[in-house]
Amino acid sequence: MTDWDDMPPLEDDDAALHQRTGASQLLAQNGLDQSDCSDDNEDMWEEMEEDIHVKTKCLFCDDRTLSIQTCWTHIKDVHEFDFKAFVCGQDMDQIDFIKLINFLRKEKPSPSELKSMDKITWNCDTYMKPAFEDDALLMYDVEDFTMPEDNHMKNKDREIGNLKSTIEGLQEIIDKQTETMQRMLQAAQANSENQHRPSVRTVSCIRPEEDEGYFNSYAHFDIHHEMLSDRVRTESYRDAILGNSLLLSKKRVLDLGCGTGILSMFSAKAGAIVTGVDMSDVIYQAIDIVRENNLENRITLQKGRLEDMEFNDEYDFIVSEWMGYFLLFEGMLDSVLYARDKHLAKGGILLPNRCTMHITGMEDMNSYNKFIAFWDDVYGFKMSCMRSGVIKEATTEVVKEECIITSADKIADFDLMTIQPEDTEFVSEFSIIVQRDGQLTGLIGYFDTYFELPNPVFFSTGPHATPTHWKQTIFYQPRPVPVKKGQVLKGVISVKRKRREIRSLDVKIEFADKTLSYVVE
CATH class of the missing domain: 1.20.1070 (Rhopdopsin 7-helix transmembrane proteins)
Structure with a gap:
């Protein structure tokens, strides 16, 4: 058999004759004679003749070869670049391969430059568009792109x-x-x-060494400064405890996640006997703070993870500031429910004892342009492929009340005295009413907290209330949604823990004819 790759270059007339001869041989192999070609076979003849004329252009120079396989050989011999090995080493599928070919055609990197690049360089939808028509390499099946020795x-x-x-x-x-x-x-x-045993993985399932990063984050003083400076948060706990001193006097209180000990000291001031527990190293500063305030005879502080600790007594109250962004982030509620079931005395009370979650809509083109539209033009370059990743990450910002464009709807109501860990994974329908014409740029999640005591206390983290360190959680839309006053917007929100990082949340929102996935982490 003739080895086409070993033949000397043909002159134009000889090449044409050679191509016609090759076409005749193809017809003969299919049981046809050129003279027998009727009008019905004319299309087939033209297609075969067109295929024979097509040459494959090298990816790194202007050389054109008779076949794709010859092209690979040319690249290896002339450019000293094993293209097959490169593709196999990148573990590409067909889409990856097409993007790479178009990237090489458009950007023209050298083989040495390509070797130093990461796959993400060409893994962009922009490179799905062919650089020029009838590029034979785009038709190549990457499944066949395996070196013989790798078969x-x-x-x-x-x-x-x-x-x-x-x-x-x-x-x-x-x-x-x-x-x-x-x-x-x-x-x-x-x-x-x-x-x-709860039917969902709780934070007690995390090995302490795996959870070290979480607890270490609370060893930094700036986070405690931020929480203590949050007057809504700290004064609400103070008012709930000191405003119900008669209820707490001479009672046993467990302060879970005590941090600097501020809630322990409020409880001691109300007349309670307090045990404070924290896993982070800030507990050592808390011990000094308790001594500094001469409260060591009323407050005992212990370092450790609650789920690994044993106590001699049951507690009449469990107080904890466990709430995270979008209420459930961090998963500390698991530890509160564990303490409730194992260490709360009969008739005891959790502080707080109830939380609700809400959703509303916003129009804020400034923040939308800052976080989302920004990627459409980055110093003159398009980076719109970054949008999907940016949108997926829910952001935490203070939203101005004037940016709210819809009513709010409650999506969850947790009675902390009765719920189980699996109740924190839920699906809820919501319905919000547009309050003015505009562009809805995102949905906002927030929570409210209740101390239902003889002297009740309540605070909200919503955009209508005084800002807190929890701010609001924003789920941006990919594109602004035009809305009209009085329009009813309905959707479904699903909240689940991430399978591996169970302190984080997976949130799905079906809304405006789309299903969007977000993470809160």
Whole structure:
């Protein structure tokens, strides 16, 4: 058989004759004679002749070869770049391969420059558009792009891939069955006073060494300065405790996550006997603060993780400032519920004892342009592919009340005296009414907190209230949504813990004919 790659270059007339001869051979292989070609076969003849004329342009120079395989050989021999090995090493699928080809055509990097680049350089939808028409390399099946010596490994990889797909399919079935079992377990729990293991992973499942980063974040003084400077937060706890001193006097109080000990000292001032617990090293400063205020005879502080600790007494009150961004971020509520079930005396009370979550809509083109539209023109360059990643990350900002464009709706109501950890994962419908014509740029989440005592105390983290360090959680829309006054906007929000980082949240919002996914972390 003739090796086309080893033939000497053809002159134009000889090349044409050679191409016609090759076409005739192709017809003969299909049982046809050129003289037998009728009008019905004319299209097939033209297609074959067109295929023969097409040459493949090198990715790094203007050289054109007769075949794609010759092109790969040319790149390896002339440019000293093993393109096959590069593609295999990047573990590319067909989309990745197409983007790479178009990137090389448009940007024209040298082989040495390409070697130093990361896959993210060309992994952009911009490079899905062909650099020029009829680029033969774009038709190449990357599945066939395996070096002969790697064929065995490729087959093994495919076998492993098929096995992984089978395992994933089985895992999906197991997950569905597990979900069914969880619902059955929850139904059983509703009819039983016995305590069962919660059906969701709680923070007690995290090994202490894995959770070290979380607790270390509370060893920095600036975070305590921020919380203590939050007058809404600190004064609400003060008023709830000191405003109900008769209730707390001579009672046992557990201060969970005591930090600098401010809630322990409010409780001691109300006449209570207090035990404070914290896992971070700030507990050592708290001990000095208690001594400095001559309260060591009423307050005992211990360093450690609550779930690993034992106490001699039960407590009449458990006080904790556990709330995170969008209420549930950080997952500290798990520890509060654990303490409630194991250490709260019969008839005891949690402070606070109730929290609600709410959602509303905003129009804030300034913040939208700052965080989202910014990527459309970055110093003259388009970076719109960054939008999806930016939108996915919910932001925490103080939203001005005048930016609110809709009513609010409650999406969750937690009675902390009765809820279970699995109740913090929920799906809720919402309905909000537009209050003026405008552009809805995002949805806002916030929470309210209740101390339902003889002298009740309440505070809100909503945009209509005095700003707190919790601010508001913003879920931006990809594009502003035009709205009219009186329009009713309906949606569904789903809140779940992240599977691995269970202190963080996965939030999905079905709204404005879209389903958008967000993370709160």
